[in-house]
Structure formats: structure tokens, C-alpha cells
Amino acid sequence: MKIVIIGTLDTKGVEVGFIRDEIVSLGHTPVVIDPGLLGRPAIPADIPREEVARAAGEQVAELVAGGNKARSQNAMIDGLVKVVSRLHECGAVDGVVALGGAQGTAMATAAMRALPVGIPKVMVSTVACGKSTFGPYVGTKDITMIHSVADILGLNQVTRRILAQAAAAVVGMAAVEAAAQGEKELVAITQAGITTPGVMAIKERLERLGCEVIAFHCNGIGGQAMEELILDGEIEGLIDFSPHEIADLLFGGLMPAMPNRMKAAGQIGIPQIVTPGCTDILLHGPPGEVPEALCQRACVQHTPTHTHVRTNPEEMAAVARFIAGRLNGGTGPRASVIPLRGFSMLNRQGQILYDEAANMAYVETMRRELSPEVELIEVDAHINDLEFAEETVRAFLRLREAAARKAIYS
Structure with a gap:
């Protein structure tokens, strides 16, 4: 199965790499997408930020030079949605897992909401807690939100277990065979x-x-x-x-x-x-x-x-x-x-x-x-x-x- 992993590789690269390795160890194919913009990616992406930006009709260098945070984030969200949608149209999305803080959650869940109900969607997020409004992230789709408990900044006793569980969750969900389409x-x-x-x-x-x-x-x-x-x-x-x-x-x-x-x-x-x-x-x-x-x-x-x-x-x-x-x-x-x-x-x-x-x-x-x-x-x-x-x-x-x-x- 092909499992899409979304994370900004400049700040969450180590953690994305951990999830990638967990999915490989479970016998499946990870597809890493990087919607980050600023720092150097910590690991290579299967779909790099340049490709995400191009999908939105933009160039990474121009977005960075422009210094307009809102415009940059909106462009990368637009590109990410288009990239993930195209992968799904090609049959290359069996599930999606992502991790991030507030901005990363906003970007990743926008792409998840573009997918139909039934495609597993798992979001490990610092804002998946009782003080946050879930509506803007989940919308009307079947997105599973997992509270990261600790901030997503490196691997430790807390984050390793939660990220491993997120990887296992999306793989397990994707392995469930869809019920046959009924005639009713x-x-x-x-x-x-x-x-x-x-x-x-x-x-x-x-x-x-x-x-x-x-x-x-x-x-x-x-x-x-x-x-x-x-x-x-x-x-x-x-x-x-x-x-x-x-x-x-x-x-x-x-x-x-x-x-x-x-x-x-x-x-x-x-x-x-x-x-x-x-x-x-x-x-x-x-x-x-x-x-x-x-x-x-x-x-x-x-x-x-x-x-x-x-x-x-x-x-x-x-x-x-x-x-x-x-x-x-x-x-x-x-x-x-x-x-x-x-x-x-x-x-x-x-x-x-x-x-x-x-x-x-x-x-x-x-x-x-x-x-x-x-x-x-x-x-x-x-x-x-x-x-x-x-x-x-x-x-x-x-x-x-x-x-x-x-x-x-x-």
C-alpha cells in the first residue's frame, strides 16, 4: 500500500523520517511530501517543496523572497491539495498520515479534506486538544486527530510511541477492505x-x-x-x-x-x-x-x-x-x-x-x-x-x- 506522509521537512524532518521508516518496516510504501518553505530539509522528499509550489503556480524562491507569510502559506496549501488530489486520481493514495503544529495541521488537513470519505486520514497535531476548535481542521471528513502530547521537536519516549502508533494506525485503517457497494x-x-x-x-x-x-x-x-x-x-x-x-x-x-x-x-x-x-x-x-x-x-x-x-x-x-x-x-x-x-x-x-x-x-x-x-x-x-x-x-x-x-x- 502507498501511504502519503505530509510534514514540513525543515522543522519536522526527523519525525517524518521516523514515520517513514515505521511504514517501511510494516511492509508498505511511504510517499513523503514536503510543504515547508524556509530551512533546509532534514531528509529527502519524494515530492519536494518545489513541486508543491509549482502545483500552485508559484516558485519557492519567489515566495521566500516576497516575505508574505499568509500568501506563502496559502500557496503551499493550494499546491499540497492539488498534489494529493492528483495522487489519489492515479490510485497512489491508500492512506495519509501527517504531523505538525498549528500551521502544519492547517496545511495537511486541507489536503486530507480534499480526499473522499473512506481514505484513512491520520493527523498527529499539537493542537488536537480540548482548547482547540476542530471544525476548521476536520470539516465534514473522516480525519482522525491524535494529540501529540509533547511538542513535535525531536524523538523521545513520548513522541516515538505516538508517532509509531500513528504509522500503525494509518496502515491498519488502510488494510481494511471496503464494504462492497450495495444496490440499496x-x-x-x-x-x-x-x-x-x-x-x-x-x-x-x-x-x-x-x-x-x-x-x-x-x-x-x-x-x-x-x-x-x-x-x-x-x-x-x-x-x-x-x-x-x-x-x-x-x-x-x-x-x-x-x-x-x-x-x-x-x-x-x-x-x-x-x-x-x-x-x-x-x-x-x-x-x-x-x-x-x-x-x-x-x-x-x-x-x-x-x-x-x-x-x-x-x-x-x-x-x-x-x-x-x-x-x-x-x-x-x-x-x-x-x-x-x-x-x-x-x-x-x-x-x-x-x-x-x-x-x-x-x-x-x-x-x-x-x-x-x-x-x-x-x-x-x-x-x-x-x-x-x-x-x-x-x-x-x-x-x-x-x-x-x-x-x-x-
Whole structure:
């Protein structure tokens, strides 16, 4: 197997050499790429910095002479992404392992994010710790981050073991044979813990019908990853059961959607259902960090670090307008399905987050705003009730049949 190793050889050459030798000892072929710029490389690279710079349309000498750190780093990131992408297109990437500090992590993970899900990606990093935000490095891809514990400055009792484990990890991951491509129709569904019973009931029914169901957590990144797969043509149907991230996007919660959320299915034209699951809460930090303006609302401490704050009628109306706008702008068979007895586990009559006025603000806004081209289905049930799951599946099957008819005559 060919394992790509990324590291700046002026400052991390010894450590990259150690990983290279470990991969050779495991019986595989390392491909060392050097995206460094300044000092002399400590070991030779299979793809030197000059080649990385040329891939970005630049010359190393000109970048160094220019003295513009941001421009230089952006150029080397661009070149690195292109080099790794070309290697993958040629079938020369079975896995990627990299090591670095903040800058090295930014460069290497940019290249990793250019690779498809399923190619092993291991990043040994000084910033892979609890004080750092992982989103900019991992994005929507399957990148494994390993905290280096000690700084990456030479080989010692700590770094030798961690780097050896990283080499063994990427080799072991690459050795796993990919599951055979199935013939089943892929259907995406969004979920959270507080809509899991409903999601599980839908999943069970669709799987009995021969579909393969992929769940995505409504944490902002989950929705983004899902929509990328839709645009790539991997997903053939969508039940957006828990689009909570829309509420966080509109009103400053901790896990907001990307601004283009809920466009992909309509753009591609696959069957699409949207329900208001989890849009009835805003996600904030622990109770002591909830904004003062929200402290008088109904709140539930979901975990030690997260608090669910009940959305009010105005916010629910705004969420409905957003979703209606996205559905109205779509092209395929689509529907808004609404559970009239509550949108999440504790938004049920008698529970702490139940708010009839707020729930109805969503319903009434959807009635006004939704285009006649989009089916509106109201179900006298709670979102986690079996009755609602069954009606959602029935609606999805109707939309799927409509999509099949459209494909025949188009």
C-alpha cells in the first residue's frame, strides 16, 4: 500500500523520517511530501517543496523572497491539495498520515479534506486538544486527530510511541477492505437524541422496504456533510427529520447550519421531506453560560456542557419561513410533514418544553408560506409517536413514486 506522509521537512524532518521508516518496516510504501518553505530539509522528499509550489503556480524562491507569510502559506496549501488530489486520481493514495503544529495541521488537513470519505486520514497535531476548535481542521471528513502530547521537536519516549502508533494506525485503517457497494437505495435522515425514537421507527420501516438509511446528527457539520453527499449524487432521498441547526443559525445557538443548508435536495430534485424536529430548542452552553435574556425561558440541561432553551413563537415562525422558502425553491417532489403534538422529546403536553403557542406559530406560518407545489401534511401525533413515523414513511414513498414517474417522462 502507498501511504502519503505530509510534514514540513525543515522543522519536522526527523519525525517524518521516523514515520517513514515505521511504514517501511510494516511492509508498505511511504510517499513523503514536503510543504515547508524556509530551512533546509532534514531528509529527502519524494515530492519536494518545489513541486508543491509549482502545483500552485508559484516558485519557492519567489515566495521566500516576497516575505508574505499568509500568501506563502496559502500557496503551499493550494499546491499540497492539488498534489494529493492528483495522487489519489492515479490510485497512489491508500492512506495519509501527517504531523505538525498549528500551521502544519492547517496545511495537511486541507489536503486530507480534499480526499473522499473512506481514505484513512491520520493527523498527529499539537493542537488536537480540548482548547482547540476542530471544525476548521476536520470539516465534514473522516480525519482522525491524535494529540501529540509533547511538542513535535525531536524523538523521545513520548513522541516515538505516538508517532509509531500513528504509522500503525494509518496502515491498519488502510488494510481494511471496503464494504462492497450495495444496490440499496440510500436515504438520509437527520436526527438528535431527542428525536431518536421517531428516527429509529422510520429507519426500521425503510430498511424493511429495501432502503439503506444513513443518519446525520443535526450539529451543523452533520447537515453539511449530508448535503455534500446529496450534491455528489450519493443520496437518493431525504427525510430532514431534525433540522435543529436552522434555529441555531437564525438565533445564535452553538451548532448552526451553514447558510446554504437545505438547498441540495431541492437542487438535485430527489424526494425530500422536512419536519420541525428539534427546531423547538436553541442550543447553549452550561446553565451558567446561557445568555441572561434567555434565562427566564423553559430550559433543560441536556448534558454537562449543553442546555436546551425553548424557542418562542416569533422564532418558530422565522424557522418555518426559512424552511418554507427552501422547500418552495426546490425542484423535486417535496413535502412538509408536521407533528401537531410536539416537535421533540420534552415538547409534549405536560413536559417542560411544551409550548402550544410556539408550536402553532410554526404550523400557521407554514400554512401561509408554503407553495401549493409542496405537499403539506399535518399529523395529530407527537414527532416520536409511531403514528407519525408511519405517516412520514407513507409520504416519502409517495414522493419517491412521483420522482420515478418524473424520471420516466423527462
